[in-house]
Amino acid sequence: MSRDAKFLELIEITTKFDTLTALDKVSLTVAKGEVVCIIGPSGCGKSTLLRTVNWLAPPNAGTVRLEGQSVGQAPERRQTGRGIRALNTFRARMGMVFQQFNTWPHLTALENVTRAQVVVLGRSAAEAAERARAALCDVGLADKIDDWPEMLSGGQKQRLAIARALAMDPSLMLLDEPTSALDPELVSGVLAVLKSLAEKGMTMLIVTHELGFAAQVADRVVFMEAGRIVEEGPTSQDLHAPKTERLKDFLAKLTATQMPSAMAQKVVAHDPI
């Protein structure tokens, strides 16, 4: 396989929290430019899997590789010492967006976006500010540059968080339920930003409950349950013609509660439940 096809590799990842096995020998390969949505019931390990990629949740066993280079290999934790520098370089190449935004409340929008550029990438203050302005523009916050995060709405905060990640010019974006903490009316703005990113060819790994969104942007959908990947395939197949009973069941439950988008109706139409 070409290098692009194996852009990101997760190999036999096992993560245990005390007695609970959060991930059980999970392997996943993502190609360059591919958008992969991870869905599944809560507690299935999808967030842990995402956090394994940038070693925020170091697994007990397994390897993560980005473009063939090992980001981390369990049980090595690399939280201190020489390894941390190498790990930071990898982390800078992977933008992460959290459910709870995690924007820094003591810094303005611009400072939120420039800080890591200066420290990690060694950009000058002027360079970083220029890149930050462009990133804030891309997410539609051009007029909020000097605002404090607490003055922004949830959706704006999340877009700020996305800009913060984008300004690092990452080669991969990790998104952990980016719209789950948002009021329904704010979701669309964030999704629009993510959609345009996908169209620009950004490689993305997205944990989401937005099936309609997944249907629009994802090349592939991964369904997880109890720390394992249960079903994995092209979006159209996974969402429209699931192979496993478990995924059928899950989709039915999700579509019953979500707005009846065209997508959801399609799923229901395919699914006699």
Place this chain on the structure above:
Amino acid sequence: MKFDISYTFDALPRLFEGALVTLQISLLGIALSLCLATGLTLVREATGWTWAHRMLAVYISFIRGTPLLVQIFLIFYVSPVIGLDIGPFLAGILAITLNSAAFVVEILRGGLASVPKGQFEAARALGLNGWVLWGKVILPQTFIASVPALVNEYTQVLKATALLSTITIVELMRVSQQIYTRNYHPVEVLTGTFLMYFVMCFAVSRAAAQLETRMKRRQA
């Protein structure tokens, strides 16, 4: 004996000089204790040095478990014995700093607890760690969250400097003692002293309230 306010007025210029010394000592003590407590907080939260964590716990429980006056005397009288000739001023500053730092460490722990775990994760995910993670992301938020409790601690420190009069530091309390032991009008002189302390503490708490509103405005 009648209350004669003229004795208060007569004492004011010297009391004012004493108040300046009190301000100096308390500001120095405050600054040093904040630095020390920040360092200790980093040791406790950002390192895995178990021995240091244990020593810190012992230090905090000793400071909290004994009167400040005893600590002041101990440092003042013991330091020459062990060959440290630091004089009353430095001994006083040292006592105030060591005492206050133990409380500030606990205050900062509370402030730190209010910083969401996600703030660390966001910083780490961007490739930040160590000094930058703590200095630029976590500690500023810790301090902001700790402001009300810190102000409270610092009015305590300002008032506690009165105890330093017992080790011959000529601060506000000592000055007033010097005056009323000569003119035998303790009530009038101490009234002036009382007001001086009050004005200083009031100024500190007002300034802090201003600071808080300013921070709230930018965060709300």
